[in-house]
Amino acid sequence: MLDVDQARQRILGAAHPVGVEAVELADALGRVPATRAYVAQTDVPPFANSSMDGFAVRTADLPGPLPISGEAAAGGGPATVLAPGTAVRIMTGAPLPAGADAVVPVEETEEADGAVTISGAVELGANVRGAGHDTRAGETVCLPGVLGPAAIAILASLGLATFEVRRRPRVVILATGDELVSPGQPLQPGQIYDANSFGLSAAVQEAGAEPIRLPRAADDEAALQELVVRGAGAGDLLVVSGGVSVGRRDYLRPVLERIGRLSFWRIAVQPGKPLAFGDVGGTPVIGLPGNPVSALVTFELFVRPLIRAMLGRSGDGRGHQQALLTEPMDKDPDRQAYLRVVLSRQGEDWRARPAGGQASSQLRSLAAANGLLTIPRGLARAAAGERYDAIILDPTSVEVGG
Ligand code: AMP
Numbered sequence: 001m002l003d004v005d006q007a008r009q010r011i012l013g014a015a016h017p018v019g020v021e022a023v024e025l026a027d028a029l030g031r032v033p034a035t036r037a038y039v040a041q042t043d044v045p046p047f048a049n050s051s052m053d054g055f056a057v058r059t060a061d062l063p064g065p066l067p068i069s070g071e072a073a074a075g076g077g078p079a080t081v082l083a084p085g086t087a088v089r090i091m092t093g094a095p096l097p098a099g100a101d102a103v104v105p106v107e108e109t110e111e112a113d114g115a116v117t118i119s120g121a122v123e124l125g126a127n128v129r130g131a132g133h134d135t136r137a138g139e140t141v142c143l144p145g146v147l148g149p150a151a152i153a154i155l156a157s158l159g160l161a162t163f164e165v166r167r168r169p170r171v172v173i174l175a176t177g178d179e180l181v182s183p184g185q186p187l188q189p190g191q192i193y194d195a196n197s198f199g200l201s202a203a204v205q206e207a208g209a210e211p212i213r214l215p216r217a218a219d220d221e222a223a224l225q226e227l228v229v230r231g232a233g234a235g236d237l238l239v240v241s242g243g244v245s246v247g248r249r250d251y252l253r254p255v256l257e258r259i260g261r262l263s264f265w266r267i268a269v270q271p272g273k274p275l276a277f278g279d280v281g282g283t284p285v286i287g288l289p290g291n292p293v294s295a296l297v298t299f300e301l302f303v304r305p306l307i308r309a310m311l312g313r314s315g316d317g318r319g320h321q322q323a324l325l326t327e328p329m330d331k332d333p334d335r336q337a338y339l340r341v342v343l344s345r346q347g348e349d350w351r352a353r354p355a356g357g358q359a360s361s362q363l364r365s366l367a368a369a370n371g372l373l374t375i376p377r378g379l380a381r382a383a384a385g386e387r388y389d390a391i392i393l394d395p396t397s398v399e400v401g402g
């Protein structure tokens with residue numbers, strides 16, 4: 001059985017970065033920029049302007065009184081000229097009149113009979129933002145891994161209406177199982193609701209890709225084959241849930257062997273073990289175990305990094321911390337375990353406590369967890385008082401103590 005890192009390397013080896021597309025800035029939140037280093041084509045701001053409401057002056061004329069010879073407002077037209085020995089009333093963002101070399105804030109002036117007198121000392125260039133004060137044409141603007149509000153704002157300030165981002169990888173999701181029913185429908189005896197189509201779709205979106213849900217496949221080899229062919233043709237990646245194990249009705253392996261390639265189908269991971277990887281017509285196909293916790297945890301370990309690689313990004317995009325386990329937990333000695341825990345911290349001291357039952361069918365503990373504690377292969381249990389690596393699934397819900 002492959003261990004987790006070997007399997008991940010094999011899967012990442014199949015990653016091809018997706019192409020780029022231009023999106024409107026209004027739609028750019030969360031998208032991966034095609035470049036992290038954008039070279040500005042214009043100065044921001046494009047002209048010298050005032051950073052205060054006050055008076056534009058020549059410092060050599062101070063302290064006055066200076067007759068007020070005009071007014072400059074933001075958006076009120078091009079820069080005027082400051083007649084020597086006078087002041088121009090100026091608003092924040094208005095172009096600095098030619099000849100002015102400073103702006104005196106209104107709070108530091110006194111006005112009487114149409115003239116203004118300046119109380120304190122004024123430095124040359126005070127309260128003036130030169131052209132390119134934020135960014136000069138030719139300078140590099142560093143962008144984050146995904147576009148957020150500040151990055152989108154600076155691209156807008158540079159005059160860009162659209163920006164090139166990575167296309168969202170299309171990830172086709174195919175749930176298998178005769179027992180599955182869509183939520184909202186009545187259950188017949190022996191049926192359960194399909195959790196994986198929805199959990200995996202959400203995980204695909206969280207990873208920055210676009211989910212495409214296929215109709216569920218019955219536990220029938222021909223039906224599964226047809227949907228696998230269709231799914232592989234419809235996206236950049238096909239994720240199948242269920243039907244990868246050794247049950248008599250687990251057909252994904254024979255189907256992959258027949259119409260594509262099977263690279264491996266077992267990994268020493270808990271929860272997880274049966275996990276099929278291969279391709280159909282060059283489209284990678286990952287078969288995840290049907291148990292909902294196994295499906296989501298193996299998605300986290302294998303599919304999420306693959307989607308990130310398709311987006312030109314590396315790693316899993318999660319924080320990692322050594323955390324001290326507060327209670328002992330059992331695990332399978334032959335597999336690397338990912339235990340569902342609630343992480344908390346006091347200063348730099350991170351703790352992990354069990355989030356509930358750890359069976360691969362117990363989704364409730366995964367929903368309650370904010371981390372996965374990694375316990376290496378070879379260990380028969382995770383010991384209380386020991387520190388293990390934790391994957392932080394949700395940093396916003398880490399409890400912080402005083
Ligand atoms: P399988 O991998 O198909 O053998 O399924 C393993 C277990 O997971 C069985 O108990 C299935 O009923 C359950 N299961 C499979 N697919 C889903 C799903 N989409 N939603 C909820 N449970 C599922």
Ligand code: MG
Pocket residue numbers: 176177178219242243290
């Ligand atoms: Mg099944």
